[in-house]
Amino acid sequence: MGTTQxxxxxxxxxWHLKTVLIDALDSEFEVxxxxxxxxxxxxxxxxxxxxxxxxxxxxxxxxxxxxRRGVGTxxxxxxxxxxxxxxxxxxxxxxxxxxxxxxxxEAVAPAAVAAVLGTGxxxxxxxxxxxxxxxxxxxATELLYVPAAxxxxxxxxxxxxxxxxxxxxxxxxLELEGEDRAVELGSARAEDAKHLDRLPGAPVLVVTTRYxxxxxxxxxxxxxxxxxxxxxxxxxxxxVEVTHHQAESRQAS
Amino acid sequence: MGTTQxxxxxxxxxWHLKTVLIDALDSEFEVxxxxxxxxxxxxxxxxxxxxxxxxxxxxxxxxxxxxRRGVGTxxxxxxxxxxxxxxxxxxxxxxxxxxxxxxxxEAVAPAAVAAVLGTGxxxxxxxxxxxxxxxxxxxATELLYVPAAxxxxxxxxxxxxxxxxxxxxxxxxLELEGEDRAVELGSARAEDAKHLDRLPGAPVLVVTTRYxxxxxxxxxxxxxxxxxxxxxxxxxxxxVEVTHHQAESRQAS
DNA sequence: AAGTGGTCTAGACCACATA
DNA sequence: ATGTGGTCTAGACCACTTT
Numbered sequence: 171m172g173t174t175q176x177x178x179x180x181x182x183x184x185w186h187l188k189t190v191l192i193d194a195l196d197s198e199f200e201v202x203x204x205x206x207x208x209x210x211x212x213x214x215x216x217x218x219x220x221x222x223x224x225x226x227x228x229x230x231x232x233x234x235x236x237x238r239r240g241v242g243t244x245x246x247x248x249x250x251x252x253x254x255x256x257x258x259x260x261x262x263x264x265x266x267x268x269x270x271x272x273x274x275x276e277a278v279a280p281a282a283v284a285a286v287l288g289t290g291x292x293x294x295x296x297x298x299x300x301x302x303x304x305x306x307x308x309x310a311t312e313l314l315y316v317p318a319a320x321x322x323x324x325x326x327x328x329x330x331x332x333x334x335x336x337x338x339x340x341x342x343x344l345e346l347e348g349e350d351r352a353v354e355l356g357s358a359r360a361e362d363a364k365h366l367d368r369l370p371g372a373p374v375l376v377v378t379t380r381y382x383x384x385x386x387x388x389x390x391x392x393x394x395x396x397x398x399x400x401x402x403x404x405x406x407x408x409x410v411e412v413t414h415h416q417a418e419s420r421q422a423s
Numbered sequence: 424m425g426t427t428q429x430x431x432x433x434x435x436x437x438w439h440l441k442t443v444l445i446d447a448l449d450s451e452f453e454v455x456x457x458x459x460x461x462x463x464x465x466x467x468x469x470x471x472x473x474x475x476x477x478x479x480x481x482x483x484x485x486x487x488x489x490x491r492r493g494v495g496t497x498x499x500x501x502x503x504x505x506x507x508x509x510x511x512x513x514x515x516x517x518x519x520x521x522x523x524x525x526x527x528x529e530a531v532a533p534a535a536v537a538a539v540l541g542t543g544x545x546x547x548x549x550x551x552x553x554x555x556x557x558x559x560x561x562x563a564t565e566l567l568y569v570p571a572a573x574x575x576x577x578x579x580x581x582x583x584x585x586x587x588x589x590x591x592x593x594x595x596x597l598e599l600e601g602e603d604r605a606v607e608l609g610s611a612r613a614e615d616a617k618h619l620d621r622l623p624g625a626p627v628l629v630v631t632t633r634y635x636x637x638x639x640x641x642x643x644x645x646x647x648x649x650x651x652x653x654x655x656x657x658x659x660x661x662x663v664e665v666t667h668h669q670a671e672s673r674q675a676s
Numbered sequence: 677a678a679g680t681g682g683t684c685t686a687g688a689c690c691a692c693a694t695a
Numbered sequence: 696a697t698g699t700g701g702t703c704t705a706g707a708c709c710a711c712t713t714t
Binding site for chain 2: 181350357375401
Protein backbone atom coordinates (compact mmCIF):
# COMPACT_ATOMS: atom_id res chain seq x y z
CA MET A 171 0.00 0.00 0.00
CA GLY A 172 1.87 3.07 -1.20
CA THR A 173 -0.79 5.61 -0.38
CA THR A 174 -0.02 7.99 2.41
CA GLN A 175 -2.77 7.96 4.99
CA UNK A 176 -4.21 11.42 4.52
CA UNK A 177 -7.15 12.82 6.40
CA UNK A 178 -7.81 9.52 8.13
CA UNK A 179 -8.63 11.45 11.28
CA UNK A 180 -10.77 14.07 9.61
CA UNK A 181 -10.77 17.34 11.46
CA UNK A 182 -13.83 19.59 11.28
CA UNK A 183 -13.95 22.01 8.39
CA UNK A 184 -14.10 25.06 10.63
CA TRP A 185 -11.01 23.87 12.48
CA HIS A 186 -9.02 23.46 9.30
CA LEU A 187 -10.38 26.78 8.09
CA LYS A 188 -9.04 28.41 11.22
CA THR A 189 -5.49 27.29 10.54
CA VAL A 190 -5.73 28.44 6.95
CA LEU A 191 -6.98 31.83 8.05
CA ILE A 192 -4.27 32.19 10.69
CA ASP A 193 -1.63 31.60 8.06
CA ALA A 194 -3.24 34.16 5.79
CA LEU A 195 -3.52 36.64 8.65
CA ASP A 196 0.15 36.32 9.51
CA SER A 197 1.39 36.54 5.95
CA GLU A 198 -1.04 38.53 3.82
CA PHE A 199 -2.71 41.02 6.14
CA GLU A 200 -1.65 43.97 8.23
CA VAL A 201 -3.03 44.85 11.65
CA UNK A 202 -6.16 46.91 11.18
CA UNK A 203 -6.71 45.75 7.65
CA UNK A 204 -10.24 44.83 6.76
CA UNK A 205 -11.06 41.33 5.54
CA UNK A 206 -13.46 40.40 2.75
CA UNK A 207 -17.01 40.05 4.01
CA UNK A 208 -18.32 36.76 5.34
CA UNK A 209 -20.34 35.84 2.27
CA UNK A 210 -17.37 36.30 0.00
CA UNK A 211 -15.03 34.45 2.32
CA UNK A 212 -17.43 31.54 2.64
CA UNK A 213 -17.75 31.31 -1.13
CA UNK A 214 -14.00 31.51 -1.58
CA UNK A 215 -13.42 28.59 0.78
CA UNK A 216 -16.41 26.65 -0.51
CA UNK A 217 -18.25 26.40 2.80
CA UNK A 218 -21.53 27.63 4.17
CA UNK A 219 -21.49 30.99 5.86
CA UNK A 220 -22.30 29.44 9.24
CA UNK A 221 -19.20 27.27 9.01
CA UNK A 222 -17.03 30.22 8.07
CA UNK A 223 -18.50 32.13 10.99
CA UNK A 224 -17.60 29.34 13.39
CA UNK A 225 -13.96 29.78 12.43
CA UNK A 226 -14.14 33.57 12.69
CA UNK A 227 -15.75 33.32 16.11
CA UNK A 228 -12.84 31.34 17.50
CA UNK A 229 -10.32 33.69 15.95
CA UNK A 230 -12.11 36.61 17.55
CA UNK A 231 -12.13 34.73 20.86
CA UNK A 232 -8.37 34.35 20.56
CA UNK A 233 -7.97 38.05 19.95
CA UNK A 234 -6.79 37.78 16.35
CA UNK A 235 -9.86 39.33 14.71
CA UNK A 236 -12.30 42.06 15.57
CA UNK A 237 -15.78 42.05 14.08
CA ARG A 238 -18.19 44.94 14.16
CA ARG A 239 -21.74 44.80 12.90
CA GLY A 240 -22.37 47.08 9.99
CA VAL A 241 -18.66 47.65 9.50
CA GLY A 242 -16.70 44.49 8.86
CA THR A 243 -13.99 42.20 10.15
CA UNK A 244 -10.53 43.57 10.83
CA UNK A 245 -7.23 42.11 11.93
CA UNK A 246 -6.82 42.83 15.63
CA UNK A 247 -3.67 44.27 17.16
CA UNK A 248 -1.89 42.22 19.83
CA UNK A 249 -3.74 42.14 23.12
CA UNK A 250 -3.08 44.90 25.58
CA UNK A 251 -1.29 43.97 28.77
CA UNK A 252 -3.49 45.25 31.57
CA UNK A 253 -1.96 45.34 35.03
CA UNK A 254 -4.37 43.91 37.57
CA UNK A 255 -2.33 42.74 40.52
CA UNK A 256 0.22 45.37 41.54
CA UNK A 257 3.02 44.42 43.87
CA UNK A 258 2.00 47.06 46.40
CA UNK A 259 -1.46 46.63 47.83
CA UNK A 260 -3.43 49.81 47.43
CA UNK A 261 -7.02 50.82 47.90
CA UNK A 262 -9.05 51.42 44.77
CA UNK A 263 -9.16 55.08 43.84
CA UNK A 264 -5.79 55.82 45.39
CA UNK A 265 -2.89 57.25 43.43
CA UNK A 266 -3.94 57.38 39.82
CA UNK A 267 -5.12 53.88 39.18
CA UNK A 268 -6.50 54.24 35.69
CA UNK A 269 -10.10 53.88 36.81
CA UNK A 270 -12.68 56.59 36.32
CA UNK A 271 -15.87 56.85 38.33
CA UNK A 272 -19.01 57.03 36.22
CA UNK A 273 -21.73 56.45 38.77
CA UNK A 274 -22.64 55.76 42.35
CA UNK A 275 -25.53 54.42 44.37
CA GLU A 276 -26.37 53.13 47.83
CA ALA A 277 -28.53 50.05 48.04
CA VAL A 278 -28.98 46.66 49.58
CA ALA A 279 -26.33 44.16 48.51
CA PRO A 280 -27.47 41.47 46.08
CA ALA A 281 -27.12 37.95 47.44
CA ALA A 282 -24.07 37.14 45.34
CA VAL A 283 -22.26 40.26 46.54
CA ALA A 284 -23.19 39.63 50.15
CA ALA A 285 -21.62 36.19 49.86
CA VAL A 286 -18.33 37.68 48.70
CA LEU A 287 -18.40 40.36 51.36
CA GLY A 288 -19.30 37.85 54.01
CA THR A 289 -22.05 40.10 55.30
CA GLY A 290 -25.74 39.62 55.79
CA UNK A 291 -27.93 39.67 52.73
CA UNK A 292 -29.76 42.80 53.81
CA UNK A 293 -26.85 45.07 54.58
CA UNK A 294 -26.57 48.46 52.89
CA UNK A 295 -23.62 48.92 50.56
CA UNK A 296 -22.30 51.79 48.51
CA UNK A 297 -21.97 50.75 44.91
CA UNK A 298 -19.48 52.68 42.83
CA UNK A 299 -19.50 52.12 39.10
CA UNK A 300 -16.16 52.71 37.44
CA UNK A 301 -14.64 52.31 34.03
CA UNK A 302 -11.14 51.63 32.81
CA UNK A 303 -9.84 53.04 29.55
CA UNK A 304 -6.63 52.10 27.80
CA UNK A 305 -5.32 53.45 24.54
CA UNK A 306 -8.52 55.33 23.96
CA UNK A 307 -10.91 52.43 24.28
CA UNK A 308 -12.79 51.06 27.28
CA UNK A 309 -11.37 47.76 28.47
CA ALA A 310 -13.26 47.14 31.69
CA THR A 311 -16.18 48.15 33.85
CA GLU A 312 -16.28 47.60 37.56
CA LEU A 313 -18.75 47.60 40.39
CA LEU A 314 -17.05 48.41 43.67
CA TYR A 315 -19.04 47.46 46.75
CA VAL A 316 -18.30 49.19 50.03
CA PRO A 317 -20.45 48.16 53.00
CA ALA A 318 -21.79 51.11 54.91
CA ALA A 319 -20.16 49.61 57.98
CA UNK A 320 -16.74 50.12 56.39
CA UNK A 321 -17.19 53.88 56.16
CA UNK A 322 -19.04 54.79 59.37
CA UNK A 323 -17.88 58.41 59.40
CA UNK A 324 -19.25 59.19 55.96
CA UNK A 325 -21.22 62.40 55.87
CA UNK A 326 -24.87 61.48 55.30
CA UNK A 327 -25.61 64.52 53.16
CA UNK A 328 -23.81 64.37 49.86
CA UNK A 329 -24.62 65.41 46.36
CA UNK A 330 -24.43 62.54 43.90
CA UNK A 331 -21.34 64.07 42.34
CA UNK A 332 -19.50 64.04 45.65
CA UNK A 333 -20.73 60.70 46.86
CA UNK A 334 -18.18 58.40 45.24
CA UNK A 335 -15.10 60.46 46.09
CA UNK A 336 -16.26 60.74 49.69
CA UNK A 337 -16.72 56.99 50.05
CA UNK A 338 -13.27 56.35 48.61
CA UNK A 339 -11.74 58.98 50.86
CA UNK A 340 -13.25 57.36 53.94
CA UNK A 341 -12.11 53.96 52.75
CA UNK A 342 -8.52 55.14 52.47
CA UNK A 343 -8.55 55.94 56.17
CA LEU A 344 -8.52 52.24 56.95
CA GLU A 345 -5.32 50.26 56.86
CA LEU A 346 -5.37 47.82 53.95
CA GLU A 347 -4.27 44.42 55.22
CA GLY A 348 -4.41 42.44 52.01
CA GLU A 349 -6.12 41.70 48.75
CA ASP A 350 -7.55 38.62 47.18
CA ARG A 351 -8.36 38.04 43.56
CA ALA A 352 -10.14 35.51 41.40
CA VAL A 353 -10.36 35.38 37.62
CA GLU A 354 -12.99 33.49 35.68
CA LEU A 355 -14.61 33.47 32.28
CA GLY A 356 -18.03 35.00 31.83
CA SER A 357 -20.24 36.55 29.23
CA ALA A 358 -21.02 40.24 29.25
CA ARG A 359 -24.30 41.39 30.75
CA ALA A 360 -26.24 43.74 28.50
CA GLU A 361 -25.21 46.79 30.47
CA ASP A 362 -21.54 45.88 30.62
CA ALA A 363 -21.53 45.06 26.93
CA LYS A 364 -22.73 48.55 26.16
CA HIS A 365 -19.94 50.15 28.15
CA LEU A 366 -17.36 47.89 26.53
CA ASP A 367 -18.66 48.54 23.02
CA ARG A 368 -19.47 44.88 22.51
CA LEU A 369 -22.62 42.85 22.00
CA PRO A 370 -24.32 41.21 24.98
CA GLY A 371 -22.86 37.82 25.71
CA ALA A 372 -19.39 38.72 24.51
CA PRO A 373 -16.68 36.79 26.38
CA VAL A 374 -15.24 38.66 29.34
CA LEU A 375 -12.76 38.01 32.11
CA VAL A 376 -14.39 38.63 35.46
CA VAL A 377 -11.97 39.68 38.20
CA THR A 378 -13.37 39.51 41.71
CA THR A 379 -11.29 41.34 44.33
CA ARG A 380 -11.69 41.35 48.08
CA TYR A 381 -10.06 44.08 50.13
CA UNK A 382 -9.26 43.16 53.71
CA UNK A 383 -9.12 45.61 56.59
CA UNK A 384 -9.87 45.36 60.27
CA UNK A 385 -9.81 41.59 59.99
CA UNK A 386 -12.70 41.34 57.55
CA UNK A 387 -13.70 42.12 53.99
CA UNK A 388 -13.92 45.90 53.94
CA UNK A 389 -14.74 46.18 50.26
CA UNK A 390 -15.10 44.03 47.17
CA UNK A 391 -15.16 44.67 43.46
CA UNK A 392 -16.29 42.79 40.39
CA UNK A 393 -14.45 43.99 37.31
CA UNK A 394 -15.42 42.88 33.81
CA UNK A 395 -12.62 42.96 31.21
CA UNK A 396 -12.98 42.48 27.48
CA UNK A 397 -11.52 39.04 26.91
CA UNK A 398 -10.78 39.66 23.25
CA UNK A 399 -8.52 42.66 23.71
CA UNK A 400 -7.04 42.19 27.17
CA UNK A 401 -4.26 40.12 28.67
CA UNK A 402 -4.38 40.49 32.44
CA UNK A 403 -0.98 40.80 34.07
CA UNK A 404 -0.08 40.04 37.66
CA UNK A 405 3.08 40.18 39.64
CA UNK A 406 6.18 42.25 40.15
CA UNK A 407 6.92 43.55 36.69
CA UNK A 408 4.35 45.44 34.71
CA UNK A 409 3.06 44.64 31.28
CA VAL A 410 5.09 42.32 29.15
CA GLU A 411 6.34 43.83 25.95
CA VAL A 412 5.61 41.36 23.22
CA THR A 413 2.59 39.12 23.05
CA HIS A 414 2.68 35.55 21.96
CA HIS A 415 1.41 35.29 18.46
CA GLN A 416 3.39 37.86 16.55
CA ALA A 417 6.82 39.29 17.06
CA GLU A 418 6.24 42.59 15.39
CA SER A 419 3.18 44.35 14.05
CA ARG A 420 2.82 47.40 11.92
CA GLN A 421 -0.19 49.68 11.89
CA ALA A 422 -2.05 49.75 8.60
CA SER A 423 -2.63 53.14 7.05
CA MET B 424 -52.25 54.89 24.78
CA GLY B 425 -52.72 52.54 27.72
CA THR B 426 -50.50 49.77 26.46
CA THR B 427 -47.27 49.19 28.32
CA GLN B 428 -44.35 49.25 25.97
CA UNK B 429 -43.33 45.63 26.01
CA UNK B 430 -40.61 44.12 23.88
CA UNK B 431 -39.99 47.38 22.11
CA UNK B 432 -36.29 46.61 22.28
CA UNK B 433 -36.52 43.00 21.20
CA UNK B 434 -33.75 40.90 22.62
CA UNK B 435 -32.51 37.90 20.66
CA UNK B 436 -34.35 34.66 21.24
CA UNK B 437 -31.27 32.83 22.45
CA TRP B 438 -30.63 35.58 24.99
CA HIS B 439 -34.12 35.37 26.40
CA LEU B 440 -33.85 31.58 26.34
CA LYS B 441 -30.73 31.82 28.46
CA THR B 442 -32.49 33.69 31.23
CA VAL B 443 -35.37 31.22 31.16
CA LEU B 444 -32.97 28.31 31.40
CA ILE B 445 -31.02 29.91 34.25
CA ASP B 446 -34.22 30.27 36.24
CA ALA B 447 -35.11 26.66 35.56
CA LEU B 448 -31.61 25.53 36.50
CA ASP B 449 -31.73 27.33 39.82
CA SER B 450 -35.21 26.16 40.74
CA GLU B 451 -35.98 22.83 39.10
CA PHE B 452 -32.67 21.04 38.73
CA GLU B 453 -30.01 19.66 41.00
CA VAL B 454 -26.28 19.73 40.34
CA UNK B 455 -25.33 16.75 38.22
CA UNK B 456 -28.85 16.23 36.97
CA UNK B 457 -29.20 15.52 33.28
CA UNK B 458 -31.28 17.81 31.08
CA UNK B 459 -33.62 16.76 28.29
CA UNK B 460 -31.81 16.39 24.99
CA UNK B 461 -31.37 19.31 22.64
CA UNK B 462 -34.06 18.28 20.17
CA UNK B 463 -36.67 17.98 22.89
CA UNK B 464 -35.64 21.22 24.54
CA UNK B 465 -35.76 23.07 21.24
CA UNK B 466 -39.24 21.73 20.55
CA UNK B 467 -40.41 22.60 24.04
CA UNK B 468 -39.30 26.22 23.64
CA UNK B 469 -40.48 26.43 20.05
CA UNK B 470 -37.12 27.32 18.53
CA UNK B 471 -34.74 25.72 16.11
CA UNK B 472 -32.10 23.46 17.56
CA UNK B 473 -29.32 25.85 16.48
CA UNK B 474 -30.91 28.63 18.50
CA UNK B 475 -31.27 26.44 21.55
CA UNK B 476 -27.65 25.44 21.17
CA UNK B 477 -26.56 29.08 21.11
CA UNK B 478 -28.09 29.49 24.56
CA UNK B 479 -26.57 26.27 25.87
CA UNK B 480 -23.16 27.27 24.57
CA UNK B 481 -23.17 30.46 26.59
CA UNK B 482 -24.37 28.67 29.70
CA UNK B 483 -21.56 26.16 29.30
CA UNK B 484 -19.13 29.07 28.84
CA UNK B 485 -20.35 30.48 32.13
CA UNK B 486 -19.78 27.19 33.87
CA UNK B 487 -23.43 26.42 34.55
CA UNK B 488 -23.76 23.46 32.19
CA UNK B 489 -21.56 20.66 31.03
CA UNK B 490 -22.16 18.94 27.72
CA ARG B 491 -20.62 15.67 26.61
CA ARG B 492 -21.07 14.15 23.19
CA GLY B 493 -22.86 10.85 23.26
CA VAL B 494 -23.94 11.39 26.85
CA GLY B 495 -25.98 14.52 27.37
CA THR B 496 -26.13 17.89 29.09
CA UNK B 497 -25.80 18.09 32.86
CA UNK B 498 -26.01 20.84 35.44
CA UNK B 499 -22.45 21.77 36.40
CA UNK B 500 -21.27 22.15 39.98
CA UNK B 501 -19.89 25.54 41.05
CA UNK B 502 -16.49 26.27 39.58
CA UNK B 503 -13.46 25.05 41.46
CA UNK B 504 -11.21 27.67 43.00
CA UNK B 505 -7.74 26.92 41.69
CA UNK B 506 -4.85 28.67 43.43
CA UNK B 507 -2.45 30.09 40.86
CA UNK B 508 -0.58 32.91 42.49
CA UNK B 509 0.66 31.90 45.94
CA UNK B 510 1.90 34.55 48.31
CA UNK B 511 5.27 32.85 48.61
CA UNK B 512 7.24 32.65 45.39
CA UNK B 513 8.32 29.10 44.78
CA UNK B 514 9.88 27.24 41.91
CA UNK B 515 7.64 24.84 40.03
CA UNK B 516 7.99 21.30 41.25
CA UNK B 517 8.94 22.34 44.77
CA UNK B 518 6.97 21.34 47.81
CA UNK B 519 3.95 19.44 46.60
CA UNK B 520 2.45 21.85 44.15
CA UNK B 521 -0.35 19.73 42.72
CA UNK B 522 1.36 19.31 39.37
CA UNK B 523 2.35 15.94 37.99
CA UNK B 524 4.97 15.43 35.29
CA UNK B 525 3.79 13.43 32.33
CA UNK B 526 6.52 14.03 29.80
CA UNK B 527 9.76 15.70 29.00
CA UNK B 528 11.84 16.69 25.99
CA GLU B 529 14.78 18.84 25.02
CA ALA B 530 14.43 20.88 21.86
CA VAL B 531 14.84 24.27 20.28
CA ALA B 532 12.47 26.86 21.66
CA PRO B 533 9.60 27.90 19.38
CA ALA B 534 9.62 31.57 18.46
CA ALA B 535 6.76 32.45 20.80
CA VAL B 536 8.49 30.82 23.74
CA ALA B 537 11.81 32.43 22.93
CA ALA B 538 10.08 35.81 23.03
CA VAL B 539 8.77 35.16 26.53
CA LEU B 540 12.13 33.84 27.72
CA GLY B 541 13.95 36.73 26.13
CA THR B 542 16.45 34.38 24.57
CA GLY B 543 17.56 33.77 21.03
CA UNK B 544 15.24 31.84 18.79
CA UNK B 545 17.66 28.94 18.41
CA UNK B 546 18.49 28.23 22.02
CA UNK B 547 17.96 24.77 23.45
CA UNK B 548 15.32 24.43 26.15
CA UNK B 549 14.09 21.61 28.30
CA UNK B 550 10.34 21.24 27.90
CA UNK B 551 8.52 19.58 30.76
CA UNK B 552 4.92 18.62 30.22
CA UNK B 553 2.86 18.57 33.39
CA UNK B 554 -0.75 18.10 34.34
CA UNK B 555 -2.85 19.36 37.20
CA UNK B 556 -5.68 17.31 38.68
CA UNK B 557 -8.28 18.50 41.14
CA UNK B 558 -11.13 16.52 42.60
CA UNK B 559 -10.34 13.63 40.33
CA UNK B 560 -10.47 15.48 37.05
CA UNK B 561 -7.75 17.19 35.02
CA UNK B 562 -8.04 20.96 35.14
CA ALA B 563 -4.88 22.12 33.44
CA THR B 564 -1.93 21.11 31.31
CA GLU B 565 1.33 22.99 31.32
CA LEU B 566 4.47 23.27 29.27
CA LEU B 567 7.38 24.40 31.42
CA TYR B 568 10.34 25.74 29.48
CA VAL B 569 13.77 25.76 31.08
CA PRO B 570 16.63 27.08 28.95
CA ALA B 571 19.63 24.80 29.02
CA ALA B 572 21.61 27.83 30.19
CA UNK B 573 19.58 27.88 33.42
CA UNK B 574 20.68 24.40 34.43
CA UNK B 575 24.34 24.24 33.33
CA UNK B 576 25.29 21.52 35.79
CA UNK B 577 22.68 19.09 34.56
CA UNK B 578 24.06 15.63 33.96
CA UNK B 579 24.05 14.99 30.22
CA UNK B 580 23.22 11.31 30.55
CA UNK B 581 19.75 10.75 31.89
CA UNK B 582 17.04 8.24 31.25
CA UNK B 583 13.80 9.85 30.11
CA UNK B 584 12.16 8.95 33.40
CA UNK B 585 14.80 10.85 35.37
CA UNK B 586 15.11 13.79 33.04
CA UNK B 587 12.31 16.00 34.34
CA UNK B 588 13.10 15.56 38.06
CA UNK B 589 16.75 16.31 37.39
CA UNK B 590 15.95 19.53 35.54
CA UNK B 591 13.69 20.67 38.36
CA UNK B 592 16.29 19.77 40.95
CA UNK B 593 18.91 21.85 39.19
CA UNK B 594 16.45 24.70 38.84
CA UNK B 595 15.81 24.76 42.58
CA UNK B 596 19.49 25.49 43.16
CA LEU B 597 18.99 28.97 41.80
CA GLU B 598 17.57 31.71 43.97
CA LEU B 599 14.11 32.68 42.77
CA GLU B 600 13.93 36.45 42.56
CA GLY B 601 10.36 36.89 41.42
CA GLU B 602 7.48 35.73 39.29
CA ASP B 603 5.35 37.31 36.66
CA ARG B 604 2.00 36.14 35.41
CA ALA B 605 -0.42 36.93 32.63
CA VAL B 606 -3.90 35.50 32.07
CA GLU B 607 -5.72 35.54 28.77
CA LEU B 608 -8.51 33.72 27.00
CA GLY B 609 -7.68 31.10 24.40
CA SER B 610 -9.08 28.03 22.74
CA ALA B 611 -7.67 24.62 23.45
CA ARG B 612 -5.22 23.12 21.00
CA ALA B 613 -6.09 19.60 19.92
CA GLU B 614 -3.50 18.05 22.21
CA ASP B 615 -4.48 20.08 25.25
CA ALA B 616 -8.14 19.39 24.64
CA LYS B 617 -7.44 15.68 24.82
CA HIS B 618 -5.70 15.96 28.17
CA LEU B 619 -8.49 18.14 29.53
CA ASP B 620 -11.21 15.81 28.30
CA ARG B 621 -12.70 18.52 26.11
CA LEU B 622 -13.14 19.04 22.40
CA PRO B 623 -10.57 21.04 20.45
CA GLY B 624 -11.34 24.74 20.54
CA ALA B 625 -12.88 24.64 23.99
CA PRO B 626 -12.39 27.91 25.88
CA VAL B 627 -9.38 27.91 28.16
CA LEU B 628 -7.58 30.34 30.41
CA VAL B 629 -3.93 30.57 29.43
CA VAL B 630 -1.60 31.50 32.27
CA THR B 631 1.88 32.53 31.21
CA THR B 632 4.41 32.63 34.04
CA ARG B 633 7.95 33.94 33.98
CA TYR B 634 10.39 32.90 36.71
CA UNK B 635 13.22 35.33 37.37
CA UNK B 636 16.63 34.38 38.67
CA UNK B 637 20.12 35.75 38.18
CA UNK B 638 18.59 38.92 36.75
CA UNK B 639 16.92 37.25 33.82
CA UNK B 640 14.10 34.87 32.92
CA UNK B 641 15.33 31.53 34.17
CA UNK B 642 12.20 29.61 33.22
CA UNK B 643 8.73 30.15 31.81
CA UNK B 644 5.56 28.16 31.70
CA UNK B 645 2.36 28.23 29.69
CA UNK B 646 -0.49 26.62 31.59
CA UNK B 647 -3.86 25.91 29.99
CA UNK B 648 -6.82 25.76 32.38
CA UNK B 649 -10.33 24.62 31.55
CA UNK B 650 -12.30 27.86 31.54
CA UNK B 651 -15.63 26.15 32.16
CA UNK B 652 -14.72 24.49 35.44
CA UNK B 653 -12.00 26.71 36.90
CA UNK B 654 -11.90 29.98 38.77
CA UNK B 655 -8.29 31.07 39.12
CA UNK B 656 -7.44 32.54 42.49
CA UNK B 657 -4.56 34.87 43.33
CA UNK B 658 -3.38 36.57 46.44
CA UNK B 659 -2.89 35.99 50.12
CA UNK B 660 -5.79 33.80 51.03
CA UNK B 661 -6.41 30.54 49.27
CA UNK B 662 -9.54 29.48 47.47
CA VAL B 663 -12.72 31.32 48.28
CA GLU B 664 -15.42 29.17 49.76
CA VAL B 665 -18.60 30.05 47.96
CA THR B 666 -18.85 30.91 44.30
CA HIS B 667 -20.98 33.63 42.89
CA HIS B 668 -24.05 32.16 41.33
CA GLN B 669 -25.42 29.91 44.00
CA ALA B 670 -25.21 30.05 47.75
CA GLU B 671 -25.60 26.35 48.38
CA SER B 672 -25.65 23.31 46.16
CA ARG B 673 -26.56 19.77 46.87
CA GLN B 674 -25.13 16.83 45.01
CA ALA B 675 -27.70 14.85 43.06
CA SER B 676 -27.83 11.17 43.76
C1' DA C 677 -28.82 -0.40 17.55
C1' DA C 678 -30.24 3.67 19.66
C1' DG C 679 -29.51 8.12 21.52
C1' DT C 680 -26.62 12.00 22.42
C1' DG C 681 -24.17 16.26 21.23
C1' DG C 682 -21.13 18.13 17.15
C1' DT C 683 -20.85 19.67 12.41
C1' DC C 684 -22.69 21.47 8.15
C1' DT C 685 -25.84 23.35 4.67
C1' DA C 686 -28.62 26.91 2.02
C1' DG C 687 -31.32 29.73 2.57
C1' DA C 688 -34.01 34.08 5.06
C1' DC C 689 -34.51 38.22 7.61
C1' DC C 690 -32.87 41.77 11.05
C1' DA C 691 -29.94 45.52 13.28
C1' DC C 692 -26.54 48.62 12.50
C1' DA C 693 -23.17 51.74 10.21
C1' DT C 694 -22.08 54.31 6.38
C1' DA C 695 -22.31 56.69 2.14
C1' DA D 696 -29.93 52.77 -0.23
C1' DT D 697 -26.36 49.65 0.37
C1' DG D 698 -23.38 46.59 2.70
C1' DT D 699 -21.93 44.59 6.93
C1' DG D 700 -22.19 41.25 10.68
C1' DG D 701 -25.99 39.03 13.87
C1' DT D 702 -29.92 35.96 14.33
C1' DC D 703 -32.83 32.17 12.97
C1' DT D 704 -34.70 28.19 10.52
C1' DA D 705 -35.38 23.19 9.09
C1' DG D 706 -33.37 20.09 7.76
C1' DA D 707 -29.10 16.43 7.15
C1' DC D 708 -25.31 13.67 8.49
C1' DC D 709 -21.34 12.49 11.64
C1' DA D 710 -18.76 11.04 16.01
C1' DC D 711 -19.26 9.26 20.16
C1' DT D 712 -21.20 6.72 24.22
C1' DT D 713 -24.15 3.56 26.04
C1' DT D 714 -27.29 -0.28 25.87
